[in-house]
Amino acid sequence: MLHIYCPYCEEFREEDEFHPVGEAHIERPLEPEALTDEQWSQYLFFRKNPRGLHHEMWVHGAGCRKFFNMTRHTVTYKILETYKMGQQPSVVAEESE
């Protein structure tokens, strides 16, 4: 079970209290009408799905109920950091595998 540090509660809590939401740092396009079908499809459906470091959003559903971001390795499941919404990760996922 993952042991997750909530950056808002400033405490380690068990995985049960959290819920993964998906890839982090995806911004909704400001003008959806201006996008082509391909761009809109990219925004809606296409995700990085890396085998390695991944920035992802979680929600502390059974705690403070706030969303935050996490950098986690998708093979070892090791959590490198958690950080508040609006912040940038200090460990950056590599583009390659």
Next chain:
Amino acid sequence: MEKYSGFGLLKHSLSHHENWQRVWRNPTPKKHYDAIIVGGGGHGLATAYYMAKEHGMTNIAVVEKGYLGGGNTARNTTIIRSNYLWDEAAHLYEHSLKLWEGLAQDLNYNLMFSQRGVLNLGHTLQDMRDIERRVSANRLNGIDSQLLNTAEVQDIVPILDCSKTARYPVMGASWQPRGGTARHDAVAWGYARAADALGVDLLQQTEVTGIRRKDGAVCGVETNRGFISADKVACVAAGNSGTLAKMVGMELPLESHPLQAMVSEPIKPIIDTVVMSNHVHGYVSQSDKGDLVIGAGIDGYLGYGQRGSFNIVEHTISAIIEMFPIFSRVRLNRAWGGIVDTTPDACPIISKTHIKGLYFNCGWGTGGFKATPGSGNVFAHTVAKDEPHPLAKAFDIDRFTSGKLIDEHGAAGVAH
């Protein structure tokens, strides 16, 4: 190919079963193939078999980085059914189920295919509304789906707690008598043996490291055993599809998640059907060996670790025990995880690509095993004829741009 039969078994018993023929060859790669299938799991091997059998393409190879049937084919819970909601999916899975029904004879291989029936339980009023809708849709598509009430469910599974005070009261179920289970390894082995007999080269321990192109068309694959030239490359690599797509700069709308399953110690026959509950993410059947095969829900986060989290195991086991109090003292033998490649609409991608001669069959997510024959059959057509099989047309990758999704989250059996 040596034909398997009862008589053959008797004959070989005289020589203490020491003179059985090798089941398939272990060939060295040729310089050129008409088509290469990347991925030697059930789907890839089925594709190769139908390409050779129905489309006369025998100069083809299956390349597999590990060993045949060593990925999700070996990790699933072996359930077969076709009671999907939408026409497109229902037709595809029903096509597959029909192939299952004659497959052991076709392949001359004992698949231990058992049509023991599949129950999908409803625990809430909304469950029952959804089930009724799905059963009605199934019947319009000619699929043998039935709606059962609590008493009828109890009659089929006496050990299920159907009392009013149960933690998860059973309000009814959908029932597909033609559904059931099959031996997962045997499916891969049966297809491999039959494909090999038709002249297909099965290249194990051969990992694709690149896909070579010339003038916008595929011309072969780079592997750890050197370059192999091919006119067509068909990728059936489940969780590794994204890696292959990246080699040609393509993106696929897939996310990889761990999905867990577990088996108990072998016990005497106690449950002769498959019981699934979407609501509590637990399903159970009993293998011929006697162990209870239990499937769990999916982990919400991305993962390639081939293991899942303990809270999912706990959640599933507690639900199974609530439904089957008699199992409370059964011990678990093993638990494992497989990596499922899920799409946004819980339906597979069976598609040509913008690169000539490159095809993808992936995204089967949590429900690929039951589709093995059908998937191989329609994909073989798609690759051999370079146009989608009528049943595969709706599963084109373009649906994520056009918006014509096939939302099967409800009938896919496991929540995503």
